[in-house]
Structure formats: C-alpha cells, structure tokens
Ligand SMILES: Nc1ncnc2c1ncn2[C@@H]1O[C@H](COP(=O)(O)OP(=O)(O)OP(=O)(O)O)[C@@H](O)[C@H]1O
C-alpha cells in the first residue's frame with residue numbers, strides 16, 4: 398500500500414463559505430508532505446477533518462487503504478493520527494508530564510501511574526534529543542520547548558501520522574533548524590508527516606512532495622526537488638510573486654519617535670532594558686533586529702504604554718508621552734501591530750466590524766451622542782475588507798475567532814494602516830502570512846514611509862529585516878549593540894551582533 402492517508406473529494410462548508418471544495422490529499426508512508434496555500438485556503442480545515450475536529454460534508458478518508466470515519470480526536474488517536482495545532486493547546490500550570498498524559502491516563506487501583514509515564518516520556522525525549530525535563534511547568538519553558546511537548550504528546554500516543562499546522566511561525570531561526578532535524582528523524586523512524594507552512598524555504602529544506610490549495614480548491618501536487626520556490630508561489634496565489642521589495646531612496650526628515658535612557662526592570666526584578674536611546678525619523682523604516690527574548694517585547698510595551706513601569710523619556714514629535722495613557726498615545730499618532738494578535742490585537746468574540754473600530758468607536762465618524770452609527774461602521778469595514786483582501790465566511794459580521802490565522806492578522810494590519818499613524822510600530826507584521834500577503838504588507842510599509850511617516854519594525858526574520866529596513870539596530874540582552882546600514886551589513890555579521898559575539902558603534 399503506497400498511501401497511509403488518502404483524503405478523497407473532501408468538501409466542507411461553513412456558514413457563507415466552502416472551505417474545502419472537492420479536495421484530494423494523498424500521503425505516502427515515510428514522507429514529509431507539505432500543504433501550501435494562501436491565508437484562508439482551507440489548510441487548517443482539511444487537517445481538522447483528518448484529526449476528527451470537524452466532519453466533512455462529503456468525501457472519503459482512507460487510512461492504510463481502509464475507509465474510516467473519524468468523528469473525534471479520540472478516533473484519530475486510535476488510528477495513530479496526531480496533530481500539533483497552529484495555536485498550542487497546553488495547560489499552562491501543569492507539568493510537561495501532566496500535559497502529555499492528559500486524556501490518556503493509565504491507572505492502577507484508581508491511582509495514576511505517573512512514575513511509569515514520566516519514565517516513558519524521558520525515554521522518548523532522549524531518543525529524539527528533545528532535552529526536556531518532564532517535571533517542568535509549561536509556563537516556565539520557551540515556546541520552542543512547548544512545541545516539543547506537543548510532539549511528545551503525539552509520540553506518547555504512538556502516532557504514526559503527524560500533522561504540523563504552521564509549527565515554525567512561532568519559532569526562532571535556531572529552533573526552526575532543530576525542528577527540521579527532528580522531523581527528518583521522525584520520518585527515519587517510519588512516521589509520515591503533513592507539514593503546513595507559508596515558508597517556501599522550509600518546504601525546500603525538508604519536504605518530499607507539496608500539495609497546493611487555492612480558495613478551498615485542490616490545485617495539484619508537485620515533487621519538491623524539481624519545483625522552484627517561484628513555481629510553488631505561483632501555483633498558490635495564481636500569479637507571479639515578487640520576492641524583492643521595491644524601494645527608492647527618499648529624504649529623511651526630523652525625529653518622530655525619540656526614546657531617551659529607557660530602563661526597565663521586569664516584575665521578577667530582571668534588568669530587561671538597559672539605558673536604551675534612539676530616534677526613528679520621518680521617512681525611515683528602522684528595524685530592531687535580534688533573537689527573541691532580548692528585550693524587544695518590553696521595548697514595545699513601554700512605547701505603546703502597555704507597560705507604564707519604566708524610567709527614561711519618550712517623545713512623539715516634540716510632545717512628551719512618557720506618562721500618557723494608551724489611548725492618548727494612540728491619539729498622538731501611534732499605530733501598533735502587536736506581537737500577540739490574540740492577546741493585544743483583537744477581541745476574538747467580537748465581529749470583524751467591531752474589531753475595526755476598537756480605537757475609534759468614540760470618533761464622530763462612528764457615533765453621535767453615544768449611539769453607534771452602524772451604517773458608517775459597516776461601510777468602513779467593507780472598505781477595509783476590499784482594500785486589504787480580508788477573507789472570511791460572513792464579511793463584516795464574521796466573529797473573528799472563526800477567521801483563519803492569516804486573515805486575523807490582515808484585519809489588524811488593515812485597521813492600523815488605515816489610521817494613517819505618524820509612527821507605525823510593527824511587530825512581526827507578517828507572521829503567519831502567505832507570500833502574496835507578505836509582499837502586500839511590505840509594500841504598504843514602504844508606502845507609509847514614502848509619505849514621510851516613521852516605522853519601527855521589530856522582526857525576527859532576517860530576510861525581512863534585510864529587504865525592508867532603511868536602518869537596523871540590533872538588540873542583545875536589553876541593550877542596543879549595533880546601528881548598521883542594511884546595504885552594507887551582511888547577514889553573517891548581523892548574526893554575530895544578534896548572538897552577542899560582536900559589538901558595533903551606536904550612532
Ligand atoms: N469554525 C469555523 N467557522 C466558520 N468559518 C470557518 C471556521 N473555520 C474556518 N472557517 C473559514 O474557512 C476558511 C478556511 O479557513 P482555514 O482556517 O482552513 O484556512 P487556512 O488555509 O488554514 O489559512 P491560514 O493560512 O490563514 O491559517 C476561512 O475563510 C475561514 O474563515
């Protein structure tokens with residue numbers, strides 16, 4: 398039997414949208430099979446059907462040649478199918494071991510056989526060089542480690558078929574490398590893997606074959622070795638994608654954001670930002686580069702007012718905002734695309750329209766005498782949906798939680814760009830987006846800069862840092878350790894600054 402999984406003619410409808418339209422996916426034993434498609438193309442839906450979270454309206458699933466019904470994740474587990482979700486599903490105050498056995502607790506005389514479980518987990522961890530301690534608490538470990546817990550959860554349940562939904566979107570470059578070798582190790586052990594990712598480089602690096610979806614439809618399956626990145630991108634979006642950002646030199650203006658001697662201690666007393674000073678000028682895209690966890694998050698929290706506990710001064714133009722509320726900072730002309738779109742970007746239970754006016758519902762445009770103007774809000778949202786190509790089932794009325802991850806991100810980007818801020822703080826703005834959407838957002842950032850606005854871009858992606866920014870500062874352990882010109886610096890040199898092996902001059 399060549400195929401371990403066959404999904405044949407799968408169709409799935411949600412209110413207002415056909416998420417999968419007669420889709421076919423065939424997974425060979427021992428292969429890494431990439432699933433590629435634009436935001437909202439139906440990838441997560443298809444995999445949720447295979448994992449028993451959704452039922453298809455029609456179509457057939459065969460596992461090792463046998464036709465099966467998968468009505469719940471328990472059915473999927475019984476068929477040795479496991480899944481690591483786009484947003485992890487771990488209990489944060491439980492230990493690693495407790496999370497892994499959850500739902501599959503073996504007992505003896507009514508008592509949990511925890512010691513045996515811990516033993517088995519440790520063995521699996523050693524076998525795949527995961528380097529975890531089963532007794533650690535989830536909230537104390539890094540995102541990369543949390544992902545390993547999710548993988549261990551699958552191994553603990555003897556999964557033979559493993560689904561990874563955008564596993565690298567939340568990882569650092571180093572962790573991505575490690576995950577790639579883990580995947581190769583897993584297929585060597587005879588596992589079969591379905592990998593969803595927007596990063597074509599990763600597909601090139603690990604996948605054997607790649608199936609492409611576009612707007613819910615199956616486009617085709619290609620052999621990765623003989624297919625170029627450009628060809629895959631074109632299959633996916635239906636047109637050629639430019640991988641380089643087009644940018645002309647423009648005159649740099651006055652400072653828009655000024656940060657002076659910013660110093661922050663975390664709640665635990667750690668010195669997380671150490672006397673940081675810098676400007677972002679009109680007509681400039683300044684990128685803060687660095688490895689995750691070197692103070693970028695705290696820096697942005699201070700400037701946006703999410704955390705007011707710091708010393709030092711912050712100015713927008715010449716107005717001091719050091720002690721201003723978040724709302725007043727927003728009104729002073731700060732736009733913010735936050736790092737965590739679920740925590741700080743959106744209210745998931747609200748509709749798309751409601752989310753589009755979170756910072757402006759009190760504007761005359763949207764209310765009179767305390768009453769919302771629903772027609773105006775609706776028109777405004779539909780305008781953003783069209784301009785930014787936000788795809789969902791029910792348009793402005795869609796509850797944001799049901800939108801695909803990438804389209805949630807596009808909604809935030811639309812709202813923040815539309816406010817036309819003097820300073821745009823964009824933190825990982827293209828995380829989870831397809832190549833077409835990334836191209837679009839990069840062009841929007843450049844357009845904003847060409848209108849003499851200032852952009853503070855925080856990014857972990859070296860490709861993005863190098864192609865979009867006009868100037869790069871590198872953050873390492875809470876300090877700015879270099880200030881460089883992207884046209885002159887090499888990726889290698891940036892890597893040295895980022896890892897703390899080298900220090901440059903601060904201008
Ligand atoms: N539970 C749901 N209720 C209603 N609509 C849904 C639900 N889940 C998904 N959809 C819709 O189905 C379509 C496909 O979504 P899906 O999450 O499968 O996309 P995706 O290919 O994984 O995209 P992304 O790359 O952005 O994660 C989207 O338009 C989405 O709005």
Ligand SMILES: [Mg+2]
Pocket residue numbers: 440441442483562801802
């Ligand atoms: Mg998805």
